[in-house]
Each structure stands twice: as C-alpha cells, then as structure tokens.
Amino acid sequence: YWRTSQIADARGLSLPSEKTMKRKFDRDIDMRLVTAKRGGADELRQMLPPQRRSRAHLHAMEAINIDGHKFDVFVHRKGAKPGDKPIRPIMIAMQDLYSGKMLAWRLGESENALLTRLTFADLFRDYGLPKRCTSDNGRAFASKEITGGAKTRFRFKIRADDPTGLLTALGIKTDWARPHHGQAKPIERFFRDVADYIARHPACAGAWTGNTIDAKPENYQSKAIEWDEFARIVDAGMKALNAKTGRRSEVANGRSYDETFAASYAAAP
Numbered sequence: 001y002w003r004t005s006q007i008a009d010a011r012g013l014s015l016p017s018e019k020t021m022k023r024k025f026d027r028d029i030d031m032r033l034v035t036a037k038r039g040g041a042d043e044l045r046q047m048l049p050p051q052r053r054s055r056a057h058l059h060a061m062e063a064i065n066i067d068g069h070k071f072d073v074f075v076h077r078k079g080a081k082p083g084d085k086p087i088r089p090i091m092i093a094m095q096d097l098y099s100g101k102m103l104a105w106r107l108g109e110s111e112n113a114l115l116t117r118l119t120f121a122d123l124f125r126d127y128g129l130p131k132r133c134t135s136d137n138g139r140a141f142a143s144k145e146i147t148g149g150a151k152t153r154f155r156f157k158i159r160a161d162d163p164t165g166l167l168t169a170l171g172i173k174t175d176w177a178r179p180h181h182g183q184a185k186p187i188e189r190f191f192r193d194v195a196d197y198i199a200r201h202p203a204c205a206g207a208w209t210g211n212t213i214d215a216k217p218e219n220y221q222s223k224a225i226e227w228d229e230f231a232r233i234v235d236a237g238m239k240a241l242n243a244k245t246g247r248r249s250e251v252a253n254g255r256s257y258d259e260t261f262a263a264s265y266a267a268a269p
Contacts, residue, residue, distance in 0.1 A: 001015075001018045001021060031047075032044060032047060035047060053186075054250060055097060055098050055249070055250055055251050056250055056251055058097060058098040059098055059264050059267075059268040059269070060096055060098050060099055060261050060264035060265040060268045061096060061098075061127055061128060061129075061130050061131075061265060061268060062097070062098060062130065062131050062132065062268070063096075063097040063098070063130060063131060063132040063133070063134065063175075064094050064095060064096055064097060064103065064123070064130045064132070064133050064134070065094070065095045065097055065133070065134045065135075065185055065186050065187040066092070066093070066094045066095075066116070066119075066133060066134070066135050066136070066141060066187070067092075067093065067135075067136045067141075067185050067187045067188070067191070068090055068091065068092050068093075068111040068136065068138060068140060069090070069091045069093060069191045069194060069195075070088055070089075070090050070091075071088055071089050071090075071091065071195075071198070071199050071234075072088065072195065072199045072208060072209045072210065072211050073088065073089070073199050073204050073207050073208055073209065073225065073230065074086040074087070074088065074207045074209060074223070074224040074225070075087060075088070075089050075207070075224060075225050075226075075227055075230045076224050076225070076226050076227055077109065077227060078227045078228075080227075086207075086224035087109055088209065089107050089108065089109065089227075089230065090107070090108050090109065090110055090111045090115070091105055091106065091107050091108075091194075091234065092105065092106050092108065092111065092115050092116055092119045092140065093105040093119070093187065093190075093191075093238075094119060094120075094123050095186065095187045095190055096257075096261055097134065097186060098251060098260075098261070098264055099251065099252070099257050099260040099261035099264060100186075100190065100247065100249055100252065100257045100260070101242050101257035101258060101260070101261040102190060102238050102241070102242055102257075103123055103126070103127055104119050104120075104122040104123040104126065104127075105119065105234070105238055106118055106119045106122065107227075107230075107231055107234060111138055111139070111140040112139075112140050113139070113140055113143040113145040113146055115140065116140045116141060116143075116146055117145070117146070117166060120166060120167075127265075129170055129171075129172060130172060131172065131173065132172065132173045132174075132175055133167060133172050133173070133174050133175065134175045134176075134177060134184075134185065134186075135147070135174055135175070135176060135177065136177055136185060137176060137177065137179050142176075143165075144163055144165055145163075145165060145166065146165045146166050146167060147165040147166075147167055147168060147174050190241070193241050194237070194238070194241070195211060197237055197240070197241060198233060198234055198237035198238075199211075201233055201237065203225070203229075203233055204225060204230075204233070205223075206222045206223030207223045207224050207225050241257075242256065242257045242258045243256050243257075243258050244256055244257075245259075247260070251264075
C-alpha cells in the first residue's frame with residue numbers, strides 16, 4: 001500500500017485508507033486465490049479438508065506399504081577400518097496396511113533394488129504374497145528390477161520390451177504414492193515412532209545426529225555404534241513397537257499391531 005501510495009502521490013491521485021483497501025480486498029478476493037498466488041500449489045492443497053482413510057474393509061496381507069528410512073544415527077560400516085567415516089544407515093521396511101504392523105525390514109548402506117528384493121524375500125518367506133503394494137517412487141522401488149512391466153511409474157521410460165519386475169511377475173498390483181507427498185504413505189507415521197524410540201535409544205547416546213541441521217546435539221559425532229550392535233537395537237525396537245498395546249487406530253482399537261494382524265491373518269483368505 002505504501003509503495004502504491006507513492007505512485008498515487010506522484011500522479012496527484014488520492015487513495016482510500018489502508019484499512020478501507022484491506023476490507024475491500026478481503027471482501028472481493030477469494031482466499032484460495034490469495035493462497036495460490038502467495039504460497040503456491042502446495043499451500044493451496046493444505047486448505048482442503050484432510051481425507052481420513054478407512055482400513056476396516058481390508059484384511060491382513062491384502063495390501064502393504066514399502067518405503068525407506070534414513071536413521072539419524074552414526075554407525076560404523078561392517079568391516080570398517082580405523083579412520084573410516086561412519087555412515088547413517090538406511091532401512092527398507094514393509095508395513096501391513098490393515099493392522100499397521102511392520103512385517104519385514106533390512107538395514108543397508110544405501111537404498112537400492114537389491115536391499116528391496118531381500119526385504120521382499122523375507123516378507124514372502126514369513127507371510128506369503130500381498131495383493132497390492134503402495135510404493136514410494138525412489139529408484140530402489142520404481143526400478144525395472146522391482147516393477148518392470150507395470151503400466152504406470154514416475155521413474156524411467158516405460159518400454160514395450162521392459163523386463164518383467166519382481167512384483168509384476170508375482171501378480172502384485174503396485175499403487176504409486178504421489179511424488180513429494182509424505183502423507184500418501186501411511187508408513188511415514190510408523191517411521192516417526194522409529195525416529196523417537198530407536199534413534200533416540202539410550203544406547204545411541206553420542207551417536208545421534210539430530211533430526212534437523214539446526215538441532216545437532218552438544219555431543220555431535222562423539223560416538224559411532226558398531227553395525228551389528230545397531231542392527232540388534234533396530235530389531236528389538238521394531239518388535240517392541242509392533243507389540244506396544246493401546247494403539248488407537250480404527251482397526252486396532254486398543255490392541256497392539258501384532259494382535260490386530262494375528263486376528264485378521266488367521267481368518268484371511
């Protein structure tokens with residue numbers, strides 16, 4: 001308004017008061033347009049009412065969600081030599097969408113197709129084949145080795161002579177999460193518990209990196225955990241989170257993820 005008033009003064013024009021202009025702006029301009037122009041498409045999308053997804057119509061192992069999680073913990077590589085820099089491990093994890101239970105997970109140095117295949121192998125060995133898989137669009141999941149032959153993907157060109165991927169060959173339908181939209185993946189809620197319960201475990205004191213660049217602890221990088229020890233912490237933590245009672249989801253209703261999954265799995269087709 002001040003900048004505009006300078007132009008008006010130079011031309012000898014008069015302006016209504018700032019409050020009058022603001023009232024007219026609020027009255028005549030749709031706030032959705034204001035939000036879109038000032039904040040962009042993402043902020044405009046946040047104005048929509050949140051969609052609540054129901055899982056009551058599903059059963060155990062009907063649909064799973066897969067994604068990768070990078071731990072905020074410094075860990076020594078397996079077979080690391082003195083002087084080697086520690087890394088932050090990646091976990092590929094698979095969650096049952098009905099119960100919320102984590103079914104399979106593996107640790108690795110990077111998110112890749114081989115680690116994804118091994119995690120799927122654990123899932124198939126222990127629980128069988130799901131019907132659908134909600135997947136992230138990262139290279140580890142959208143690679144042709146995993147989903148080649150799928151009709152839609154947000155990575156790589158789809159060609160008629162693509163090799164048949166693991167999920168496509170087994171008849172598992174792939175549902176793709178919208179890129180750059182974490183809310184499309186229910187597993188992200190479990191990863192928040194993983195970050196709180198596992199990465200902040202007392203055994204990780206001194207090795208925790210902080211969850212943002214401006215939240216580094218005072219003892220940053222004063223310690224790194226051995227790989228095998230961290231793997232044990234992760235396995236114990238994941239099992240504890242699955243067994244934790246009092247879950248308030250629509251289908252758990254106070255039970256643990258383990259109990260919710262077991263009840264449905266026993267009767268699932």
